[in-house]
Amino acid sequence: MDALVLEKKGELSLRDVALDETLGPRDVRIKLHTVGICGSDVHYYTHGGVGPFVVNAPMVLGHEASGTVIEVGSEVTTLAEGDRVCMEPGVPDPNSRATRLGKYNVDPAVRFWATPPVHGILRPTCVHPEAFTFKLPDNVSFAEAAMVEPLAVGIHAATKARVAPGDIGVVLGAGPIGLVTALSALAAGCAKVFVTDLSERKLEIAASLSQAIVPVPAKSGALKDRVMAETDGWGADVLFEASGAPAAAAGVFEPLAPGGCVVMIGGQAEPVAYDAGAAMVREARVENVFRYAHVFPRCVSMLSSGAIDVKPLITRTFGFDESVRAFEIAAEAPPADVKMQIELPQ
Template identity: 80%
Template sequence: MKSLVLEKKDELSLRDFPAIDREEEVLGPRDVRIKLHTVGICGSDVHYYTHGRIGPFVVKEPMILGHEASGVVIETGSEVQTLKVGDRVCMEPGIPDPNSRATRLGMYNVDPAVRFWATPPVHGILRPTCVHPEAFTFKLPDNVSFAEAAMVEPLAVGVHAATKARVKPGDIGVVMGAGPIGLVTALSALAAGCARVYVTDLAEKKLEIAESLSPAITGVNVAKEDVAALVKRHTEGWGADLVFEATGSPKAAAQVFEPLAPGGCVVMIGGQPDPVSYDAGAAMVREARVENIFRYAHVFPRCVAMLSSGAIDVKPLITRTFEFEDSVRAFEIAASAPPADVKMQIELPQ
């Protein structure tokens, strides 16, 4: 069965992967076997393709990509109780050690032993089937499509960020970055209660997409306008209650406190490959609270419920869909970062 394999930096192929085929013959008593339907292309997948590494995670041998996924249960283990064959599902891609201290404290996402799809040396799921624990597989309501379900993984980042921010009804938020994570963070902040969210970027097309998501979103091109000055004009000089840094840009990270109101909160989301400057004085005079997130924990069911109820609509973020046989071309296009695209997805043969 063919998989999308990152052979090495800048080299992808669609080919059989015998090791995965053998591994997936084993179905544990609390596992389910899933036929993959839709897989999103994440920025981390593209970064492994173009750079061969993310921080300490280095691609040293061929690796299957993909971790944003939905599919159908085709087999269940002997002790599985909540899922059955035919159930449409999405899957949380990080599997922790159930006995680790982090997991027992409820912070399973920071378990050093977590095995996360498409993070070396763990293979991803741009392949026909996978075996996954029942505990990290979530049944979809009938009104949530496979494409929307494959958006639950990035949406989980935004929901986790909004949760850590402790959004209150009527808060004013700023999201730095109008990429997929920035936009799901803006939607999550609004769903959590923000009255208005300012989304910043350099790409006009992405800002247009951001503003199309809700009348409560204001796009700000930071090449033309100072977001801190704009927010203060609109808040009688007070500033934003919340600032979410979702660019991964050192320049943006160095400016997180500028639009922030006294007593406000900054949530660091964007991955920084190197240490960034931190204006301790600006944080101090505001008594700012700073939160950091690493992926997410305990939010997948919340995300599915919000998609089903209509509290969050991710459909406008899905801007292009490719067939599985076009996966290599899809990654080449994604690596070129087209300004009009937010989330590209790949559909596998059914």
């Protein structure tokens, strides 16, 4: 089948790939409809790897997806041919200790789409377990459904933060993950979320999402001063580091209230500075996010109910035959774009 293949660092091709996927009794075969371009996909393209995951052989990209079930295994009971679905891209070992403890996202044996050596799903069809495939309500589009994967990171982060009604939140970084995290924090109960970024255009997009989102330019002292001014000098209850920038990560405790929580989301290629003293005097709680677990059905429900609206984040859509060009554009990081998606032929 034709697929978007990362041949090696900096080289993409749209070509035929032999992928032998046998349908197991508890699997479904899915015709892909929409696939989002994730920052990790772009990083594999531009750098040839993400942290310890290095592309040593041609790999199909893509892991944010929606589609339609076209075949079901003999023991599948919750899905049928014709069902519109989105798919959780990481499949753990069901017998691993992490999975048995309910922490399947940190299972070392998890097989995650477009993470070497596992192929992604920028291709016409795929086979996936029923347990990690979720039926869509009629009012959730394929494009919105392909946003469930990044949204799941934000919902997982808000869950880890234990957001309480009326909390004041801060999000560092207004990229796709930062923005879905801001929306997730609001949906979880935050009264206000300050979002900071270097890009003025990204901050404009953030501000357009909700009156409860306060954009703050990322310049020295601006965020802390703004948060303290609007909280009577107390600080933010929860802070989400979603930029992946070492300088941002080094200052996570500055706008944090005593007893507040920091959630580290953005991936860091190298160790970052950590102000242990600032954390200590606040008795800060620090959480870390690695993908997500147990949140896909919650995300689908919130999209369906209108509790979260991701449509404004989808800023550009390409045809499958434009996939290579789409990645070239994504690698340039246009400031007016948040999430780019690719639609496959139907």
